[in-house]
Amino acid sequence: MDTKLPPYATTGERLWFYGFRVICGLIFFFLMAPIVVVIPLSFNAENFFTFTPGMLAFDPEAYSLRHYRDFLTNPDWQQALRNSMTIAPVATLLSVSLGTLAAIGLSQSHVPFKGAIMAVLISPMIVPLIISAAGMYFFYSRVGLQGTYWGVVLAHAALGIPFVIITVTATLVGFDRSLTRAAASLGANPVTTFFRVQMPLILPGVISGGLFAFITSFDEVVVVIFVGSAQQQTLPWQMFTGLREQISPTILAVATILVVVSIGLLTVVEMLRRRSERLRGMSPG
């Protein structure tokens, strides 16, 4: 499709041109509206899940921060936030460090059984979460990890690995091997070469892989429900219980905060992606 209608376009073509844009607009609306709607509702002064007449009349009385206050003062939510913030970073660290090493290994020119290894490494992303959760619940109860902090961290690290592998291998595709050879010829040992030459160049990929791993753990709810116990109740778990049992608009306040967090993460990832594409001359933007 061209961006502008040619002057000789027929009525039918004009209709289609604008009609298509309207259809796309509606689909974009479908994509964004649910997320946007949550934001004003979270400032509801009432304990309702819908717009009150006062809110529609933009009556300042109808808006309040009480649900945010509830989130910040309720010990359950605070504990959940703390749990999320102690589980996700450690899981991310594990998957990023192991995943980056493995991605470097996978990008070598001769890797035996590369297909099979790749299939295993990607599998946590493909296997349905409920199956991973069931298996981990059974297995971790056998070895005494079920219901422990480390059980949840290990499970989340496993789930985050495919994202690290995918993003870091994608960055390594454009990595110029002669740079490491140059470093070696100038007398650097492999460790120095890795940290001074290779790492800075693939860092954007590593960081965005890490962000993916972080968001995987931070958003994850199925596995933590089964592998964790009440002491590991995370933010999504608390939201899930809230949605199933006692519906409170505090969930919408938390949802709004999470939307803001994801906007932040998305911005960082996009900036990293564009930077690395620009550095490699793959994209003019």
Add this chain to the structure above:
Amino acid sequence: MSDATAGNLSQAAAEARRDDAAQTGPMLAADGRPLKQSLNRALRAQKLRALALIAPLLIFLLVTFVAPILDMLFRSVENQIVSETLPRTVIALEDWDAEDLPSEDIYAALAYDLHAAVERRIHTRLGSRLNYEETGLSSIFRRSGRGIDDVGEGYADQFIDLDPAWEEPATWIGLMADPDWIAEQAAWAATETEAREPVFQLAPGIADLLPETADAYRSFALALQAEARNPDSPTTEEPWNTVFLALYRDLSAGAEVGAVEGPEFARAEVVRLQEAAAAVASFTPVDLRATFADIDEGWAEMPIWTTIQTFSDPYTAGYFLAAVDLQLTPSGIEVVEENQRIYMLLFQRTMVLSLTIMGLCVILGYPIAYLLSNLPLRTSNMLLILVLLPFWTSLLVRTSAWKVLLQQEGVINDLLVWIGLVADDARLAMINNQVGTVVAMTHILLPFMILPLYSVMKTIPPSYMRAAKSLGATNWTAFRRVYFPQSVPGIGAGCILVFILSIGYYITPEIVGGRTGIFISNRIAFHISDSLNWGLAAALGSILLALVLVLYWLYDRIVGIDNVKLG
């Protein structure tokens, strides 16, 4: 270059070739090794280095992820609980014809097994396991736990009436225990130690003389010692009534206690045993079947026995059969009753809903991907953010948003009532049913369709469409014959991705699906955390996993896992 030098050069080259030919050995590297060998060595080192870098992660994933999956597969066929809890009964039932109620021998075996199981408090676990196969068995086992002491009580009384010494633990120890163990035990009792009592040992020869009694007494002694909180010693406890039952059965079967001479047995015990052997003929026999029927009628009926026999193997296909609405009965594999067929329906619904969601994603995703790939890069990057933001937003946030929007008092219904499309008392039911699941999941999975489609469409050169039009094709023909076929790989990739993700979904159907909009995953979760039928959960999970792996393999064949892109 003159002709002469050229001639010299070619002559030199020819000489070099002759030299090479004259050299019989292979080509050598600088260090004097054959070149081929040295290259191979370098290649091997490179491979090893690559593997060494991958190994930590691979081991990590094998332990934290692959082992759990294998464990689940194992659990879906594992059935050791029956043969572990009722070992003697399972062996005794091997030759049972399943036509009449079992013989007294089998009831005796059951009595020994059940008493040991009750003392170890594992009989209810077996009850709930067998209850999956035949409803009502769980309560039989629970009731038997309370009534097991009645079994053999008649014999215990008669033995004690005959000689009160049978009530004394010491009598039994003298008869049953290994003299070495008695010495060890005495030494242990003399020291005030934290260590556990030495594990009970049967006297040599006693198992040949009184096989059932030795077996029953041993399980009694071991059960006492194995008590977790406060272990007891067989030296201080009167044996269970089932031990007396065993003694009666051994003696009336004609155990040759007269032949006992020799140092292993204390004289007094042997005499007592001989007296008892002479007396058992005059004992009032107790009907075991009647005793068990008194505890629970179910023991005098066929179902419990056929069920135990059918599920006595350590491995079973029972869970898998149950997962596809079949059941293993003594007469073979049968379809379960009509009103209990839920799993095939659930699999079918999971498939149909996932296909619907996939179809909707194609319909909604295709125009967006088309638009994005044909706009100038700057605009399309801006619009792409509208796709990526939902992709990055927490799943729970999106699901709760749909709960807010779709419920009866929710935003959409309010809007429809306000416009006047829907009467206030006839608000649409859009949540807790299939509509809720399909709408919410289409929204959640749409980015997974748009992104692969977009990455394929970006590579289709716009000049092809122009060429088609310049050759006389209408817009529609050009799209249908030129553009669309080139975008099919993207559709394929997106469809498989969305379908794989969709059939395993749990959270969203759980929250917005109600009773009719749930998937097979919700049933798996139910069996893990509520009904505790882990075997069935594992079997359902294995079937789902097999399905996903087939699709994954297809995806790998069509797209290649290396080509998965994020964002």
